[in-house]
Amino acid sequence: MPKALIIGGGVAGPAVALFLQRAGWDVEVFEARAAPDSFGGLFLNVATNGLAVLETLGLRNRLVADGHLCPYMEMRSGRGRRLGIVPNGPAGAPERGSVVVRREWLNSVLRDATDAAGIRFTWNARLDRIEESGTGVTAHFVDGTSATGDILIGCDGVGSPTRRWIDPAAPEPAYTGLLSIGGFARVDGLAPTPLTQHMVFGARGFFGYLVRDDGTVYWFANPAKPEIDRDALRALSPDTWLNELRALHADDPYPVPQILDTATGPIGAYGIYELAHVPHWHRERVVALGDAVHATSPSAGQGASLALEDAIVLARCLRDEPDHESAFARFEDLRRPRAEEVVAYSRAIGRHKSVTSSRFAVMIRDALLPLFLRGAMRDTRNNHLYEHVIPWERSHPGS
Numbered sequence: 001m002p003k004a005l006i007i008g009g010g011v012a013g014p015a016v017a018l019f020l021q022r023a024g025w026d027v028e029v030f031e032a033r034a035a036p037d038s039f040g041g042l043f044l045n046v047a048t049n050g051l052a053v054l055e056t057l058g059l060r061n062r063l064v065a066d067g068h069l070c071p072y073m074e075m076r077s078g079r080g081r082r083l084g085i086v087p088n089g090p091a092g093a094p095e096r097g098s099v100v101v102r103r104e105w106l107n108s109v110l111r112d113a114t115d116a117a118g119i120r121f122t123w124n125a126r127l128d129r130i131e132e133s134g135t136g137v138t139a140h141f142v143d144g145t146s147a148t149g150d151i152l153i154g155c156d157g158v159g160s161p162t163r164r165w166i167d168p169a170a171p172e173p174a175y176t177g178l179l180s181i182g183g184f185a186r187v188d189g190l191a192p193t194p195l196t197q198h199m200v201f202g203a204r205g206f207f208g209y210l211v212r213d214d215g216t217v218y219w220f221a222n223p224a225k226p227e228i229d230r231d232a233l234r235a236l237s238p239d240t241w242l243n244e245l246r247a248l249h250a251d252d253p254y255p256v257p258q259i260l261d262t263a264t265g266p267i268g269a270y271g272i273y274e275l276a277h278v279p280h281w282h283r284e285r286v287v288a289l290g291d292a293v294h295a296t297s298p299s300a301g302q303g304a305s306l307a308l309e310d311a312i313v314l315a316r317c318l319r320d321e322p323d324h325e326s327a328f329a330r331f332e333d334l335r336r337p338r339a340e341e342v343v344a345y346s347r348a349i350g351r352h353k354s355v356t357s358s359r360f361a362v363m364i365r366d367a368l369l370p371l372f373l374r375g376a377m378r379d380t381r382n383n384h385l386y387e388h389v390i391p392w393e394r395s396h397p398g399s
Helices: 012-022 048-056 060-065 103-116 161-166 230-235 238-248 256-261 303-320 324-354 359-373
Strands: 003-007 026-030 043-046 068-070 072-077 082-087 098-102 120-122 127-132 137-141 146-149 151-154 174-185 196-201 206-211 217-222 263-274 286-288
Touching: 003 012, 003 137, 003 146, 012 026, 012 103, 012 303, 026 146, 043 048, 043 103, 043 303, 048 060, 048 098, 048 303, 060 098, 060 103, 068 196, 072 359, 082 359, 098 103, 103 120, 127 161, 137 151, 151 161, 161 286, 174 238, 174 324, 196 359, 206 256, 217 256, 230 263, 238 256, 238 263, 256 263, 263 324, 286 324, 303 324
Parallel strands: 003 026, 003 151, 026 120, 072 196, 151 286
Antiparallel strands: 043 098, 068 098, 072 082, 127 137, 137 146, 174 217, 174 263, 196 206, 206 217
């Protein structure tokens, strides 16, 4: 039985492990974190296409049980004017819309499935280097341990050491100029927002929120800032971020200031990075997927879903192709065009978030956006982004 070493235990790692086990592989997952974090990564959007992959794994219903169904996004100006409503999923099919969930809940649903399947999951395993021979590949970890398999799959995120091993000249992620800062809150009297996430183009920054049925608010802000080192971001206290955001959004409409005034619990702060084009996704016995080779901003809500798509496609290729070299090449051929299209689409959406350089620019944006958004609920041109369904079963014998 061939063995795959999977580096990264977030979204793509456990998913590809589950699919590869179905295909007859022995798999082991290695995660750099020392333990789960209930609020790690705060929350994210799982799009319709990502939910389809989870359905194939039999995990969709469990995920949605603690999610906020969100087929609509309502856009408002910094003065509170409604600019329009756009679909968060295929236009004209709200019953197949996307869902917002805590990131660690998605991770937990996938991890519980790997545990139930008997897949080994090793924590505190930070990759140090990769060593390849003619018959296998070895992952060496910072703590001095190692593991050997037939192939190594890098699901290790935007800062991927696997990507750099595949191609030492690979491009570094490009900073978009925006931070993503978010957390949770509870505002007295603020009603739930069923089926909807609200987006506010504030006078000095972009802000989004939703309210769960129990009154819990999920909120995020995207301030435009010079690039800040990741360690420096982590060193800043929650009060530092909240004080800055309260000043930035002080003039924005209800309930934005109130959400920031009642924020409780952890505050996450991350730079938003993109990888528009990585020339090489694989080398010899090593392949990378997900954010490691096509990191996208969260503006289109597709990052986790693209990773899930990668997982099922790579496993299918390893199942159906005669060897790992052919499988890796086929995987890249199938996935690159779609992934790069979504990265570009997300970048285009993100540009609207940062047009706050002057009062005049804000006025122009708020005047034009209703024109752009008019008819968005009936505009099916982007439906293919959500309706991309990847079957697991072969369509006919030998396919």
